[in-house]
Amino acid sequence: MSAADxxxxxxxxxxxxxxxxxxxxxxxxxxxxxRALLKAVAIPGYQVPFASREMPLPYGWGTxxxxxxxxxxxxxDTLKVIDQGADDTTNAVNIRSFFARTAGVRTTTRTxxxxxxxxxxxxxETPLSEDxxxxxxxxxxxxxxWLEAREQETRTLHALAEYGLMQVSLYEDVAQHGRIAxxxxxxxxxxxxxxxxxxxxxxxxxxxxxxxxALQLFGAGREKRIYAVPxxxxxxxxxxxDYPFDVExxxxxxxxCGATDSxxxxxxxxxxxxRRYVCSDSDHCGKRREAGHTGPQGETS
Amino acid sequence: xxxxxxxAPILIADELRHSFGRVPALQGVSFDLHPGEVLGVVGESGxxxxxxxxxxxxxxVPQGGRVLYRDxxxxxxxxxxxxxxxxxxxxxxxxxxxxxxxxxxxxxxxxAGANVGERLMALGQRHYGxxxxxxxxxxxxxxxxxxxxxxxxxxxxGGMQQRLQIARNLVSGPRLVFMDEPTAGLDVSVQARLLDxxxxxxxxxxxxxVLVTHDLGVARLxxxxxxxxxxxxxxxxxxTDQVLDDPQHAYAQLLVSSILxx
Numbered sequence: 001m002s003a004a005d006x007x008x009x010x011x012x013x014x015x016x017x018x019x020x021x022x023x024x025x026x027x028x029x030x031x032x033x034x035r036a037l038l039k040a041v042a043i044p045g046y047q048v049p050f051a052s053r054e055m056p057l058p059y060g061w062g063t064x065x066x067x068x069x070x071x072x073x074x075x076x077d078t079l080k081v082i083d084q085g086a087d088d089t090t091n092a093v094n095i096r097s098f099f100a101r102t103a104g105v106r107t108t109t110r111t112x113x114x115x116x117x118x119x120x121x122x123x124x125e126t127p128l129s130e131d132x133x134x135x136x137x138x139x140x141x142x143x144x145x146w147l148e149a150r151e152q153e154t155r156t157l158h159a160l161a162e163y164g165l166m167q168v169s170l171y172e173d174v175a176q177h178g179r180i181a182x183x184x185x186x187x188x189x190x191x192x193x194x195x196x197x198x199x200x201x202x203x204x205x206x207x208x209x210x211x212x213x214a215l216q217l218f219g220a221g222r223e224k225r226i227y228a229v230p231x232x233x234x235x236x237x238x239x240x241x242d243y244p245f246d247v248e249x250x251x252x253x254x255x256x257c258g259a260t261d262s263x264x265x266x267x268x269x270x271x272x273x274x275r276r277y278v279c280s281d282s283d284h285c286g287k288r289r290e291a292g293h294t295g296p297q298g299e300t301s
Numbered sequence: 302x303x304x305x306x307x308x309a310p311i312l313i314a315d316e317l318r319h320s321f322g323r324v325p326a327l328q329g330v331s332f333d334l335h336p337g338e339v340l341g342v343v344g345e346s347g348x349x350x351x352x353x354x355x356x357x358x359x360x361x362v363p364q365g366g367r368v369l370y371r372d373x374x375x376x377x378x379x380x381x382x383x384x385x386x387x388x389x390x391x392x393x394x395x396x397x398x399x400x401x402x403x404x405x406x407x408x409x410x411x412x413a414g415a416n417v418g419e420r421l422m423a424l425g426q427r428h429y430g431x432x433x434x435x436x437x438x439x440x441x442x443x444x445x446x447x448x449x450x451x452x453x454x455x456x457x458x459g460g461m462q463q464r465l466q467i468a469r470n471l472v473s474g475p476r477l478v479f480m481d482e483p484t485a486g487l488d489v490s491v492q493a494r495l496l497d498x499x500x501x502x503x504x505x506x507x508x509x510x511v512l513v514t515h516d517l518g519v520a521r522l523x524x525x526x527x528x529x530x531x532x533x534x535x536x537x538x539x540x541t542d543q544v545l546d547d548p549q550h551a552y553a554q555l556l557v558s559s560i561l562x563x
Contacts (some may be wrong), residue, residue, distance in 0.1 A: 160386040160389065164420075168419050
């Protein structure tokens, strides 16, 4: 696992491509993005429209996150990219190498060494600090979209803070399933005002957003929206007084590192119904094993 | 029902005008509605009845004229001139709209309970048990079996959908309700029971109602006062019995005489 750590201690990666501006986008585009980001930070949770650019990969693969990353990345930054918590999945590997080649920045898989972390579907288990920026890839930025199809109407609902509709969907969950059944992209209220889609992170990660010291930026490329949660901003998951928000828990620890406090993926191991649970955050799991923690199946991996 | 004219009007329509292209739908319609009063609006198809309800219920901004509503504090508010947030809040607290087609007035993808509870949640209620109990109570009041609380509207009959729509509107305790052909599309026996229910609720809650209907029988049963419309104009207005028994205007006479003798 630790072989995936590509931190190159100051040296620029050898294969920086010629002919592109730093971090692929031209300076005017980055200024446009930064203006949108500043507005987003000024109004926590508010979706700021921006002129999303065509990127050299398809919509849905993280074009929003990549544009935000390109706009905030500096030459001294160290970039980490995760997809479903892992540094070694296709999406993460390719976005990391994209910025290594177009910006020449250092990359890492170590959460604590990164200054910019682009993520899809997870918040790292390692607590973030004030000098870090977390960039989320967002497929559908509008939390009310499934309930109200008209864009004009959802904007009005946000403007007037009419969020009864969101509550109706939670009511319906409890009525049909006996509990709030939403497990990812669980709607949150930011700074006591805007209701926001936290992107498809598991609800397990929602509490990590609350008063997080890091700056959290969200980019939706196809939907052309940017929003943000500034450091130390309150983020409250919506719920009912008698059906309070809670997070998943697992009946067993991580099979590899024995962690009991991290988000676990269920992995099918054979055709006979064999399965095991392992940390979804590969960096977290690797560090624990380096430190000598072992889970029930730790030796076999 | 006694002395419903004594109070100041709760709703004033002032010279409402609207046309769709060259077709005039409202040509200066004015009326007053007092608390607890049921005003029937009758007329044939295309006479401007539905446009009137849409203008009153905030769905359509009339090209001319004002809709004035007197709120609980006695202040007279021009509904179409209010800031949008305030207007929308009024429409889901003090006012209600029951539409002809329940599909237009209900959220078809969520359960009956969620439909009734929506206004409560919009007003900030966050206790599931309490919202559910109120929804259950309201279903019972509109005579829908509370066992159907978790059914989606598509699983309910047309009559039940219409009752659900009524409960959904009344749950916030409105003072004024607009109804656009609430019993159209229902078979006669269901219609009769729904009318009975409406009459009871209107009397119990002291609701003021603008009731649009093309069915003079419905109007006779529910309305205190009638307003006859033709080509976007009010051609006759008066107490229901008076208009139905002794119509003055030629069109009103035609309308009354066209009731099928049963």
